[in-house]
Amino acid sequence: MSRITIITVNFNQIRVTEDFLRSVLLNAPNEDIELILVDNGSSNDNEAYFKNIYPDVVYIRSDKNLGFAGGNNLGIRAAKGEYILLLNNDTEITENMIPVLLNEMELRPDIGLISPLILYYEDPKIIQYAGFTEMNYLTGRNRGIGNKEVDCGQYNLDSRETGYCHGAAMMCRKKDLELAGLMSEDFFLYYEELDWCDKFKKIGKKIWFTGKSTIYHKESMSVGKESKIKTYFMTRNRMLYIRRNTSLLNTIIFSIYYICFACPKQIISYIFKKRLNLVKWVFKGVFWNLTNSKSSSKLGFKI
Numbered sequence: 001m002s003r004i005t006i007i008t009v010n011f012n013q014i015r016v017t018e019d020f021l022r023s024v025l026l027n028a029p030n031e032d033i034e035l036i037l038v039d040n041g042s043s044n045d046n047e048a049y050f051k052n053i054y055p056d057v058v059y060i061r062s063d064k065n066l067g068f069a070g071g072n073n074l075g076i077r078a079a080k081g082e083y084i085l086l087l088n089n090d091t092e093i094t095e096n097m098i099p100v101l102l103n104e105m106e107l108r109p110d111i112g113l114i115s116p117l118i119l120y121y122e123d124p125k126i127i128q129y130a131g132f133t134e135m136n137y138l139t140g141r142n143r144g145i146g147n148k149e150v151d152c153g154q155y156n157l158d159s160r161e162t163g164y165c166h167g168a169a170m171m172c173r174k175k176d177l178e179l180a181g182l183m184s185e186d187f188f189l190y191y192e193e194l195d196w197c198d199k200f201k202k203i204g205k206k207i208w209f210t211g212k213s214t215i216y217h218k219e220s221m222s223v224g225k226e227s228k229i230k231t232y233f234m235t236r237n238r239m240l241y242i243r244r245n246t247s248l249l250n251t252i253i254f255s256i257y258y259i260c261f262a263c264p265k266q267i268i269s270y271i272f273k274k275r276l277n278l279v280k281w282v283f284k285g286v287f288w289n290l291t292n293s294k295s296s297s298k299l300g301f302k303i
Contacts, residue, residue: 003032004098005081005174008089009071011040014049016090016218021054023092031098034058036075041065067188068167069196076182084177088168090218092121100213101171104159112180112205113172113197115165117146117155121216128217130155131162131209135194137246138254139262140238145209155211162209167193169215172200179203184244188299189229191237198245226270231278232301235263235285243294259286 006024010017017037024035036058039046047059060074072086083102087093097116105111118129130146142163146155170193172180180199183192197207242254263282270278288300 003081004083004085005034005036005079006085006087007036007072007075008087009038009040010042010089011065012042013089014046018053019092020089025054027093027095028098034081036060036078038071038075040071067185069183069187069192070185073182082174083171084174085171091168092216094214097213097215104210110206111208112176112200113165113170114208114210115169116213116215117211118166118168118215118217119151121218124216125151127151129166130211132164134163137242137250139257140242140254158211160209161206164194164197165207168217176205186295186297187237189233191241195241195244226275226278228278228281231281232285235282236288239289240294
């Protein structure tokens with residue numbers, strides 16, 4: 001049995017995933033690793049292609065796009081490692097990342113999930129993630145620590161509790177995961193890792209950040225392209241997250257704020273940007289929450 005299982009999910013990004021596999025080969029050649037690649041509803045069966053790059057990869061194909069949570073859960077169910085490391089396929093690891101994360105976990109049995117310092121691949125001097133603040137449950141907002149700062153080594157010695165891990169790179173023990181449970185597939189896209197962190201908190205585990213190791217993420221440094229799928233799931237899941245993780249009273253107060261202030265502000269922003277095509281997806285995201293239970297498997301969006 002391998003000590004560490006790495007799980008990554010591919011959806012029609014064959015070249016990006018190839019770079020990821022090569023980074024694992026280059027930077028973790030001597031680690032005791034089981035690498036699971038979930039091909040999550042991709043147009044083609046890429047098993048032969050990926051095994052030509054990483055012969056020992058465990059290839060799992062899903063004919064349907066199961067979303068971020070569903071794709072990772074498919075890999076988790078097949079994982080044999082004592083530790084599980086979820087890595088986005090658009091990341092590239094560094095030489096000491098896996099040993100550092102493993103050492104941090106072994107030093108602190110109370111750590112449930114841990115993420116490393118994340119730098120932007122397109123400009124590796126710029127930080128994407130050095131932890132998150134706790135969530136303000138009345139507004140459904142929190143803040144990224146270190147985001148867009150120049151990396152001058154200010155977080156390199158940090159090893160501390162944080163509000164949430166980052167979905168691009170998260171390690172946990174399999175035995176803790178079995179207590180906390182899998183990621184909720186109700187989210188499909190966005191907020192599922194925050195909800196997962198709360199599951200670990202509920203079993204008494206800490207959410208941890210370490211700046212002693214880094215990973216490079218190919219996510220754009222810009223705010224990101226607005227789209228109907230992003231607008232819908234960000235609107236829908238912000239409300240769903242609060243419904244799942246706070247009291248009824250808090251949910252009512254949040255919902256008043258969200259429906260009467262936050263969503264109208266977003267709609268006005270789209271009007272000024274001349275993105276009227278996105279306005280209806282704000283309404284759809286809110287309407288889904290008003291007509292579905294907090295554990296509904298209905299997406300309300302055709303993928």
